[in-house]
Amino acid sequence: EMGIEHVILPDNGLVFPGDLLIGADSHTCTYGALGAFSTGVGSTDLACAMASGVTWFKVPEAVKVILKGTPAPLITGKDIILHLIGMIGVDGALYKSLEFEGEGVSSLSMASRLTICNMAIECGAKNGIFPVDDITLEYLKERNPERFNSKDYEIFEADRDAEYATTVTIDLSEVPFTVALPHLPSNTRDAREVDLKIDQVLIGSCTNGRYEDIALAAELFKGRHVKEGLRCIVIPGSQKVYRRALDEGLLAIFDDAGCVISTPTCGPCLGGHMGVLAKGERCVSTTNRNFVGRMGHVESEVILSGIPVAVASAVLGRVATPDQMPEVNG
Known part of the structure; x- marks a missing residue:
């Protein structure tokens, strides 16, 4: 199928929660919207991983991003991620896991979540990741019912006592265009x-x-x-x-x-x-x-x-x- 990988893979049900994906493009972090760990690597690293089936990571620290409230009409994930990057800078999450949570998550469509995770790298993050909820599961069921029904995936959540390098709170109702x-x-x-x-x-x-x-x-x-x-x-x-x-x-x-x-x-x-x-x-x-x-x-x-x-x-x-x-x- 012709097109852009970061649109094709999620839309065809090729990414599920708990998957670990690497790609020779920095915006591979897109798939964290589906509860996967995904990140970009160099072409040589990718070739070695394809040949051997294994790869190596330094485990990143985490930045918690708490999303509160509901976005105003026509405010999208792009506004939210640009707002966040403006707050913390292009190196504000350098080699860290950008973890989104909070009651505001439920107000975001999968398209907005994919956009947000896509640009996690623009604040230096190793990856971006959202919790898996009913919106995620419905998205997966529609696109790959066979894998969804087989339960061939694993949902991970942060431990209650997880430590974070820093915490950022965003009131979605206050995010402008x-x-x-x-x-x-x-x-x-x-x-x-x-x-x-x-x-x-x-x-x-x-x-x-x-x-x-x-x-x-x-x-x-x-x-x-x-x-x-x-x-x-x-x-x-x-x-x-x-x-x-x-x-x-x-x-x-x-x-x-x-x-x-x-x-x-x-x-x-x-x-x-x-x-x-x-x-x-x-x-x-x-x-x-x-x-x-x-x-x-x-x-x-x-x-x-x-x-x-x-x-x-x-x-x-x-x-x-x-x-x-x-x-x-x-």
């Missing part, structure tokens, strides 16, 4: 306080290319149009996501809105193709990194955001929030 300005994911701002014109919007990636992300973008684009002179590129994260979006008419909504639609790919996220930035250009992107030269020319700029801010920015031609978009007639 959040963006990360150049050139670090920790350079965060309330999106409403940013007024910058842009040249491009990118919707997709292993961070925000899941069906739920694409469906939300289509919902917000319906009846609206991309600002004249601006490029908006929509890249579903897998062939399955692409086909479902096609069958449900979501791609038609993007086409009507003036977006460019790509087949599944990482594309411009790492400066590959399909939206590489030129000198002086600025992009609002639902990807995970905004380092110097990340998406093209060293004098271009990337602003990280969630789906709602990306759509609003595409419509208004500047960093914007969905409440700032004009109402749709009819």
Whole structure:
């Protein structure tokens, strides 16, 4: 199946609680959303693990992240993880296990949890991990009923007397639409306080290319149009996501809105193709990194955001929030 591994593996039921996964990509930490231990390694380490079937880790310390409350409408996992990275910095959890807990967890969809764990590495974490709850189990049952029914998995929980290097508390009701300005994911701002014109919007990636992300973008684009002179590129994260979006008419909504639609790919996220930035250009992107030269020319700029801010920015031609978009007639 064509697409991005961090979208394909969870969506096809290939990851379960208690699994240990490594991948030659730092965003392998995505799968912690399903109660697995997953982390990125170097290509040589991965090759040795594939050849031998074993690998070695230094056991990390842990950072507890307590989530309280419920997010405001259209606040997503991307806003939450950017908010956290802004609080603790790009090295705030260096080689530590980022463990999420609290009553706020139940208010987060699997898509939001996958996005949050995907970016655990952006604050230096070895891995990110969520507790397994009914939302997790329903997700797994739907995608791999055979393994789910066989009980071929193990749910781990933190010991009651577990020690943590530090504890961070986030009230989800207070998390705003959040963006990360150049050139670090920790350079965060309330999106409403940013007024910058842009040249491009990118919707997709292993961070925000899941069906739920694409469906939300289509919902917000319906009846609206991309600002004249601006490029908006929509890249579903897998062939399955692409086909479902096609069958449900979501791609038609993007086409009507003036977006460019790509087949599944990482594309411009790492400066590959399909939206590489030129000198002086600025992009609002639902990807995970905004380092110097990340998406093209060293004098271009990337602003990280969630789906709602990306759509609003595409419509208004500047960093914007969905409440700032004009109402749709009819």
